[in-house]
Amino acid sequence: MMENEELLLLDLKGLEKSPYMLRREEIPDTVCEVISEDERIAITGRIKKLLKEQNAVIVAHYYTDANLQSLADETGGYVSDSLDMARFGHESDAETLVVCGVRFMGETAKILNPEKRVLMPDLEANCSLDIGCPIDAFSAFCDEHPDRTVVVYANTSAAVKARADWMVTSGSAVDVVRHLKEQGKKIIWAPDKYLGEYVREQTGADMLIWQGACVVHEEFKGLELAELHRKHPDAVVLVHPESPAPVVAQADVVGSTTALINAVRTYPARKFIVATDKGIFHKMQEAAPDKILLEAPTSGRSATCKSCAHCPWMAMNSLRKVEQVLMTGENEILVDPDIGRKARVTIQRLMDFTKGRPVALASDA
Numbered sequence: 264m265m266e267n268e269e270l271l272l273l274d275l276k277g278l279e280k281s282p283y284m285l286r287r288e289e290i291p292d293t294v295c296e297v298i299s300e301d302e303r304i305a306i307t308g309r310i311k312k313l314l315k316e317q318n319a320v321i322v323a324h325y326y327t328d329a330n331l332q333s334l335a336d337e338t339g340g341y342v343s344d345s346l347d348m349a350r351f352g353h354e355s356d357a358e359t360l361v362v363c364g365v366r367f368m369g370e371t372a373k374i375l376n377p378e379k380r381v382l383m384p385d386l387e388a389n390c391s392l393d394i395g396c397p398i399d400a401f402s403a404f405c406d407e408h409p410d411r412t413v414v415v416y417a418n419t420s421a422a423v424k425a426r427a428d429w430m431v432t433s434g435s436a437v438d439v440v441r442h443l444k445e446q447g448k449k450i451i452w453a454p455d456k457y458l459g460e461y462v463r464e465q466t467g468a469d470m471l472i473w474q475g476a477c478v479v480h481e482e483f484k485g486l487e488l489a490e491l492h493r494k495h496p497d498a499v500v501l502v503h504p505e506s507p508a509p510v511v512a513q514a515d516v517v518g519s520t521t522a523l524i525n526a527v528r529t530y531p532a533r534k535f536i537v538a539t540d541k542g543i544f545h546k547m548q549e550a551a552p553d554k555i556l557l558e559a560p561t562s563g564r565s566a567t568c569k570s571c572a573h574c575p576w577m578a579m580n581s582l583r584k585v586e587q588v589l590m591t592g593e594n595e596i597l598v599d600p601d602i603g604r605k606a607r608v609t610i611q612r613l614m615d616f617t618k619g620r621p622v623a624l625a626s627d628a
């Protein structure tokens with residue numbers, strides 16, 4: 264393989280230096296849990312008992328396995344996007360949070376709830392955005408631009424959040440950056456380059472954009488999407504803003520996961536083309552069982568992502584692993600207290616900013 268074919272995600276031309284390159288071998292294969300119906304019933308029965316005994320709840324992301332999402336709902340837990348997961352964990356009376364998602368979600372839960380035990384099914388469940396924004400390189404970059412306000416996406420490590428001024432989610436990024444622009448601030452944005460470009464285009468803010476990407480959303484392709492839309496002209500196109508600009512440009516709705524689910528529920532159309540991780544189809548179908556959902560096309564064999572619209576790290580969450588961590592207490596998330604305190608200020612700023620606002624702010628394109 265040629266060297267330039269190995270370097271997949273981080274092309275830091277605009278940033279003058281390349282502190283980190285995500286390599287193909289760092290992206291795991293997507294392995295989803297295969298489980299018989301009898302086994303599922305037996306395991307969920309045992310997990311329910313363990314949750315009760317330990318005053319624990321499951322907090323799951325929309326991209327995780329449907330069985331996990333159903334179990335979270337059935338047992339007083341919660342299924343949502345990353346900001347709402349954090350909110351729920353904060354407000355819940357449970358002593359233990361079993362966070363089914365990726366590493367930064369477990370860290371955020373721990374930062375907001377230092378007194379609670381936070382377990383994760385698999386500590387290897389990471390995120391290409393988090394991996395692609397290592398603290399040392401990012402901190403050095405921020406130091407070079409001390410006049411800029413540092414805004415980071417939720418999909419970052421606790422240390423990166425601690426270095427930042429603001430944390431945002433896909434549903435709040437445009438509002439927060441617009442708010443900062445109105446105050447005359449110039450911005451460093453990290454790590455997702457596509458979301459950063461979308462926010463810059465929406466707000467006109469002066470932004471230096473880190474060149475990270477999500478391996479799932481980066482694979483949605485503009486030409487193939489246009490072709491699919493020609494075959495289904497009646498379909499509403501829903502796009503998550505971590506997708507490349509040619510895909511976002513074709514969207515009827517650009518929004519966070521929660522906003523896209525709301526769109527399926529509320530739009531009168533019967534058919535939707537969905538450009539985000541296909542784990543979301545479970546909640547979309549639940550919200551609107553009569554609607555037809557089509558996957559937006561990825562590039563197939565030439566794709567850098569091995570997962571075809573399903574996050575390989577989200578797929579590491581499984582019923583078997585949830586049972587295992589509840590039985591053993593393994594995989595507890597711990598955050599350095601000093602980093603946690605600083606990161607909490609960054610996260611809390613967003614929670615205060617979004618209080619009383621709609622949780623997910625869709626933008627109809």
Ligand code: SF4
Pocket residue numbers: 326365389390391392418477478479480505540574575576577
């Ligand atoms: S879907 Fe993308 S952004 Fe979400 S956890 Fe996976 S790699 Fe990260």
